[in-house]
Amino acid sequence: MKIYKKKFKEYIFSYNEDEEFYRRLFEAEQRSPQTFSLYVNTLDQEYIKRRQLYVPCLHPIWHPYISENTFFKSSSQNIYIVKHNRYSPEFIHEHEFYECFYVYSGACANTIQGKKRVCKTGDLCIIPPKTRHSIAVFDDSIVINIIIKSNAFHSTFFELFANNNALSLFFAYTLYKRTENNYLLFHTRSDEVICSLVEDIYIEFYGHEKYSDPLLDSYLLTFWAILLRRHEKHLESFLNTTHENLALPDILNYFQTHFMDITLSSAAEHFGFSVPHFSKLVKDHTGQNFTKLIRNIRLEKACRALKTTNLSISSICEIIGYTNPEHFNRIFKETFHMTPGEYRKNN
Structure with a gap:
């Protein structure tokens, strides 16, 4: 599928087939919750199964844990990127790989280890493996998910910290050692450079052109470097949300110097x-x-x-x-x- 940079916004804001289904499902429940179960019974069950759509009253348990081998079909593929389906039902899950979500436009509600918050345009959240979380988008907001194999994340993100400095210890401790509420949240706001890089990764992934896999790995390393260069001080995590005005990167870099x-x-x-x-x-x-x-x-x-x-x-x-x-x-x-x-x- 060829996506052109100039038409990316038009493409990403248009509703795909699954989103249309989820929007109708959402609107039906909002209009008449008393008769919603009757509406669900009229749906094409084979269609739902074929497209692997999630309807809570039909699927009381929906992929609560996803293994890396199950998700990534190709051994050479390290990255998977997709728009989060708007109006799709929220469900708590965890997995073996890293997930990043970028709020391209609007806002989304997310829950990480039972703690809820709202992320807004430009927020980029890194969620490490085995962290229970969910994302909810029930309007025209656009959220882009970047799924990354664990070894690919380690070899790109932590390659930037070859000297094992104080800031890298914080990242490693947050993403490896802590077992509750893990996440790193960068507030990039209206940074056009970051937004453009996300678009480039999305376009490259769906272009499926020659040498796409190694090029995506290179994109990822570039993305982390630009993200940290421009937004190292716009960082939030479960560790510093309870300490108002705690500029953790400033503290650790102060130690370094x-x-x-x-x-x-x-x-x-x-x-x-x-x-x-x-x-x-x-x-x-x-x-x-x-x-x-x-x-x-x-x-x-x-x-x-x-x-x-x-x-x-x-x-x-x-x-x-x-x-x-x-x-x-x-x-x-x-x-x-x-x-x-x-x-x-x-x-």
């Missing part, structure tokens, strides 16, 4: 928190306490210096904020099971 002489008390004072409260926030958001987090940042900087410079180990020790070389050597060996000198030789 002040690791040499930072202390828990100085960081807490900088962001206006008490030390106990700030310490708990750091642990809740990254899965690591402040001391371990700063130690890992320093060690990452040391590894980079060992691999890319000829600086002496004592100089590197001083640069990353350790005053005692013996203490640095001991921590390095405990972490990497080799001395800094051995690490440099091996790399």
Whole structure:
């Protein structure tokens, strides 16, 4: 199916066959809920089955769990993109893959692990595997779903964090370790660049042209990079929604640039928190306490210096904020099971 960029909005706003069915179903229930079951009995059951349509009173259980192998028919396919059917009944489900939904126009109601919220135009939500959720669109709003295999998400999204910095720890902790209310929500608002990239991925997917699969993988990496570059500070997650005005990326990037002489008390004072409260926030958001987090940042900087410079180990020790070389050597060996000198030789 050929979709042209200039006519994309016309295409995406038009109603497809399934949406027409769901709209009639929705309107029938709204007009006369008392006789709705009689209306359902008049529907063509074979048609519903053939098109795999969801009618709650006919399907009390509807795909509550979807495996990756079941959803992706081709082993080479890493991405699936589709418009969320407007007026389709809301149902709670979970799956083995990552799902992103982008509100192209209007708004949608979504529920994640029992918590409800409304997402508006430009919102892009990343939902990790095994997270119970649902999406509801009962007007002319447009929501685009991007389904991504787990290994493809890992190899694109986390490729941007090769240095294992503080922000990557937050993403990894949110998407891997937490088991409740997982999501990352970027408020891109009316960002035309992000919107255009979503359109390009959609058009490429349905074009089915030569080399489409590797090109889609490349698109995905580009999309994450642009998203983080432009909206790293417009991020919300279940971890920071309860802390008003908590700019988590600012905090973690502050750690990244002040690791040499930072202390828990100085960081807490900088962001206006008490030390106990700030310490708990750091642990809740990254899965690591402040001391371990700063130690890992320093060690990452040391590894980079060992691999890319000829600086002496004592100089590197001083640069990353350790005053005692013996203490640095001991921590390095405990972490990497080799001395800094051995690490440099091996790399």
